[in-house]
Amino acid sequence: MKTIIWDVDDTLNDLMRAWSRGRIRYRLITENPPHRLLGMSKDQYLTSYDRFRLSGAYRRLAPLPEALRWFRKHGHRYRHVALSAVPRKAAHVSSEWVFRNFGEWIDTFAFVPSYRKGERGSTARRSKHEFVRQFGLRGIYVDDNADAIAQLRTLGLKCVLVPRPWNGGAGSLQEAFEKIG
Secondary structure: OOEEEEOOOOOOEOHHHHHHOOOOOHHHOOOOOOHHHHOOOHHHHHHHHHHHHHOOOOOOOOEOHHHHHHHHHHHHHOEEEEEEEEOHHHHHHHHHHHHHHHOOOOOEEEEEEOOOOOOOOOOOOOOHHHHHHHHOOOOEEEEOOHHHHHHHHOOOOEEEEOOOOOOOOOOOHHHHHHOOO
């Protein structure tokens, strides 16, 4: 059975769109992280993003309808791993969200701790590429991060870029999910 490795934020949900409401028009977020577009430091942006995650707003995020449709139709044909780059202090929130919304299909949640100033933690794996390589995962990788996609292609994975304003991805969300299989 083939394995699909899923990014979580902005791939299975619309985190950036929800966080950005009232700050900037979503379609104008042409880079991620968008701190320069917002006139703030990267630390200020990350603090705001993490506050949103931990406030309960993340828990209320709806799964992308396109993702749910795909899982309902095809999810049973694959093994699924959720792999998120999230700060250690918020990994439990992401994990709970994944299992509550996609637990019928996804049975593994892993994360690579994203750097936060002053936060201690393992630096054994600093990227999704290192994680996938270390554990020898094979199959299909789905993410909104074009750099992560490029890195994981070097490991021989089939990769699907979820189109977002910041990544130059072509087509619709539905078309991206259809490329998976």
